[in-house]
Amino acid sequence: MKNFLVYLVFVFSGLFLALYFKNSNLSTGDNKPTLKVFGSSSFISQWGPGPWLKEKFEKSCECHIEFNDSADSTILLQRLKSEGRNGGADVVLGFDQYDIDNATAGLEWRKINTDNINFEDSVREVLSRSHLVPYDWSLLSFVVRKSDFQSLPKNLNDLLDPKLKGQIVLEDPRTSSPGLQFLLWLIEIKGEAKAFEYLGKLNQQLHSYAPSWSSAYGLFQKAQAKIVYSYVTSSVYHLVEDKNTDVVALEMDEGHPAQYEFVGIPATCKNCELAEKFVALLLSKEGQKTIMEKNFMFPVTQGVREGTVFANIPNYKMTVMEVLPTVADRERILKKWSQLRRTE
């Protein structure tokens, strides 16, 4: 027992000292300012567009970029609100259109000048809603392997086919943005009562509700499910990375919801000018091309898709959400969704 405790004390003391020296080395660096960028893991991971943007920006800005990972936009918002200026966020990435109400309630954002940017028509409609600016977008749909089907499902009723029992993975709308998008889209196209009635039937078909998009897609990739709710651009990922043309996004008769990801500069930023330059790089043609190719999402500016595989993605019918539900409405809907799950 004594040896065990001495050993643990030894290891923890070593770790403590190593951490102490690591932090003191960090604080005695050069005098360049540090731009703190808060974003999602997929954006700042080594496979995402973050590292390229960092390298490109640091070449010209005489500054450092520090990426801060946030698994979830809700946690990110809580952090921004609780830490305020002390948190030091200069740029925040990764909110979707449903987070904007929350993001603008109690938090001030700087206006970003987008006068000279030629946005795609499909994103113009979300531009005027706040000081946050979209930097990528995609439609969502059910993604399948063609080889698993004799004929592909074409509408929501096709998903209720008994052959598909236990083969569909959805994301939990309480914790995942695509999950919430699906639920709100269903309500938009069917009306609330009918949407929940349909959901009751669809839940019987599900393999599971995954807590996040990556968990859900992992199940699909492991062939534990034949259908996953994902982005229409997911097929491009398989085409580019695996040379696999078997994975496709279904074209649904009912249409498809769109997800936009936004970037913003908090009013409490410390390096505001650098933040504006970073956002300008994000929205530049090469920035947009990198985001498109690394994040596998559509660019928001015109003239980027041409000549790439993204130009070959068919034009899916977009469902325009006329009025976005309020925060209170969303909470009520999610409560109703949870009740439905409990009663099954």
Added chain:
Amino acid sequence: MFVAFFESVKYVGHLLPISFLRVFLGYYYLEQALLKFRGDFLMRPRLAAQIAEVLPTLQTPDWYRLFLESVVIPQWQIFSFGLNGIEFAIAISYIFGYLVRPMALLGVVVSLNMLVLAGPQTQDLYKTFVAIHLLMAWVGAGRCLGFDYYFFKRRRGIWW
């Protein structure tokens, strides 16, 4: 002590394949621990974010959920440091074969927690880890190609 380290192969050679598995697992834990140490795991609430992500769908007793919500998430610095420290401790223990039995039991506790918290995509991995840690504790995997042999010879007891 070093003589005993290599001499162990002669006397408990039947454990040699398991000691290779032990060293491999130790190396894996070392990689994971270094990744966390070099990244921002100890500086940012990554652990809290990971827990918050799975919390709504967690199928666990209420006391465990309450513990995560009211103790682990607010005190994420302490738990991140603890987790990283335990990973280093398991790594060093497995690589050098020192105190493998108690560290393997600690490994079981950590793996069971990660099994619950890491989400469905890594559940299989942590289930396998639980099995391997139990095996290490059961056979006393530090007795072959490890310093546990030296202490076992002199002191006996269940720790080695």
